[in-house]
Amino acid sequence: MKLICIDCGQGMSSNNLNHHCTCGGLLDIVQDFHNYDADFLKHLFNERLSERMTPYASGVWRYKELIFPELPEDCIITKYEGNTGLYSSELIRKYTGLSQVSLKAQSENPSGSFKDNGMTVAVSHGKSLGFKNFTCTSTGNTSSSLAMYASIAHANSYVFVPNKDISINKVLQTIAYGAHVFSISGTYDDGIQFLEENASDLGLYVCNSINPFRIEGQKSIIYEIAHYLNWNLPEWIVVPGGALSNATALGKGLQDLFSLGFIDKVPRVAIVQAEGASPFHKMIAQNKSELIPEPRPYTRASALNIGNPPSWKKAMLSLRQTNGTTISVTDDEILDAKAIIDKSGIGCEPASAATVAGLRKLVSQQVIDKEESALCILTGNILKDTDALNEYHFGESNHSTFKNEWQPTSLTYDTIKKYIV
Numbered sequence: 001m002k003l004i005c006i007d008c009g010q011g012m013s014s015n016n017l018n019h020h021c022t023c024g025g026l027l028d029i030v031q032d033f034h035n036y037d038a039d040f041l042k043h044l045f046n047e048r049l050s051e052r053m054t055p056y057a058s059g060v061w062r063y064k065e066l067i068f069p070e071l072p073e074d075c076i077i078t079k080y081e082g083n084t085g086l087y088s089s090e091l092i093r094k095y096t097g098l099s100q101v102s103l104k105a106q107s108e109n110p111s112g113s114f115k116d117n118g119m120t121v122a123v124s125h126g127k128s129l130g131f132k133n134f135t136c137t138s139t140g141n142t143s144s145s146l147a148m149y150a151s152i153a154h155a156n157s158y159v160f161v162p163n164k165d166i167s168i169n170k171v172l173q174t175i176a177y178g179a180h181v182f183s184i185s186g187t188y189d190d191g192i193q194f195l196e197e198n199a200s201d202l203g204l205y206v207c208n209s210i211n212p213f214r215i216e217g218q219k220s221i222i223y224e225i226a227h228y229l230n231w232n233l234p235e236w237i238v239v240p241g242g243a244l245s246n247a248t249a250l251g252k253g254l255q256d257l258f259s260l261g262f263i264d265k266v267p268r269v270a271i272v273q274a275e276g277a278s279p280f281h282k283m284i285a286q287n288k289s290e291l292i293p294e295p296r297p298y299t300r301a302s303a304l305n306i307g308n309p310p311s312w313k314k315a316m317l318s319l320r321q322t323n324g325t326t327i328s329v330t331d332d333e334i335l336d337a338k339a340i341i342d343k344s345g346i347g348c349e350p351a352s353a354a355t356v357a358g359l360r361k362l363v364s365q366q367v368i369d370k371e372e373s374a375l376c377i378l379t380g381n382i383l384k385d386t387d388a389l390n391e392y393h394f395g396e397s398n399h400s401t402f403k404n405e406w407q408p409t410s411l412t413y414d415t416i417k418k419y420i421v
């Protein structure tokens with residue numbers, strides 16, 4: 001593999017630890033698939049589906065040849081991430097208006113979010129280079145994932161978390177895994193900037209999504225979906241967009257599958273942002289060529305609360321290569337969609353539900369036809385934000401369309417019988 005600058009095309013060795021080129025552009029990993037035999041790989045990936053106790057049982061490392069072929073096997077730090085479920089439900093078909101819709105639950109990852117798909121690769125890479133100290137800035141999921149893998153790798157994690165508009169569940173999870181947590185008065189974007197300026201002098205290996213190894217790992221999400229569906233993908237893949245790493249990896253993974261001949265058509269990608277933090281959607285909708293950062297983003301979907309997504313140029317490539325689209329949804333739309341996903345028995349945190357809310361809107365605007373098929377990527381677990389559940393079901397708001405309240409009742413046969421349908 002090689003690192004190539006996405007702006008000027010300059011190449012660098014894959015041991016380079018800067019995530020930016022001398023020109024300021026972001027670096028991207030370019031793999032050499034020239035000698036690969038697609039049939040051989042498909043066979044290998046199928047065989048690995050029956051593995052249990054090796055790194056290849058992981059839904060990321062199963063596809064190692066497409067992710068990090070050079071990494072020695074004994075450097076892999078894994079928690080059998082990936083291997084997540086694909087679901088559908090009558091409620092979701094009704095809600096979106098599509099008869100062919102499914103949800104890929106990356107929320108079933110070991111730390112409860114899709115960040116594990118990329119983090120296993122970043123931490124393995126850092127560890128293989130001899131790093132003992134890892135860092136990230138996070139609204140809570142990246143930090144939980146990093147803290148978990150760092151502890152498994154007997155390494156340290158130093159994480160920066162904004163002191164407001166985040167979910168306490170995620171911070172507690174991060175602390176419990178043993179991270180050194182810095183609660184900062186700035187935003188996520190401030191934390192990213194601090195690390196860009198200081199991480200190298202502090203000797204810290206940075207695990208934010210500008211780390212191209214994370215992107216390589218996150219490509220496994222679409223590999224696994226395609227693999228489980230016998231290399232037949234739906235027409236649309238819908239992802240939420242915050243820092244835009246998921247959207248980037250999705251486009252890249254699709255490109256890999258297409259260039260290897262695993263799929264003969266690239267699905268279209270829809271990126272859904274929360275209205276209060278939607279600089280990427282605004283740029284696309286207004287046909288602009290530069291992203292204008294939002295200094296004070298706010299959305300209840302804390303994982304999407306990012307005003308200056310560092311990887312927007314990479315996400316733009318995904319969008320172009322897949323003939324994709326973007327849309328934004330309100331917090332009320334997100335929370336109602338979440339209630340439908342939860343009630344289906346699948347469950348997710350608010351940010352993930354932006355996908356279903358966005359899909360519903362794209363169908364109602366006829367951007368997506370009712371005859372088309374779509375898959376939404378659910379990014380985080382239902383227990384990642386219990387305050388959101390409390391506010392929606394027990395709160396005062398009259399925006400909770402699908403509220404499910406409990407019944408304080410006396411415990412007699414007759415009172416209970418009334419409720420049973």
Ligand SMILES: *Cc1c(COP(=O)(O)O)cnc(C)c1O
Pocket residue numbers: 113114115141142209240241242243244245246247303304349351352379380381
């Ligand atoms: C990180 C995260 C997102 C946003 O993904 P990006 O790659 O930053 O766009 C969405 N949902 C959840 C649950 C996340 O943890």
Ligand SMILES: [Zn+2]
Pocket residue numbers: 005006007008009010021022023024025
């Ligand atoms: Zn450059």
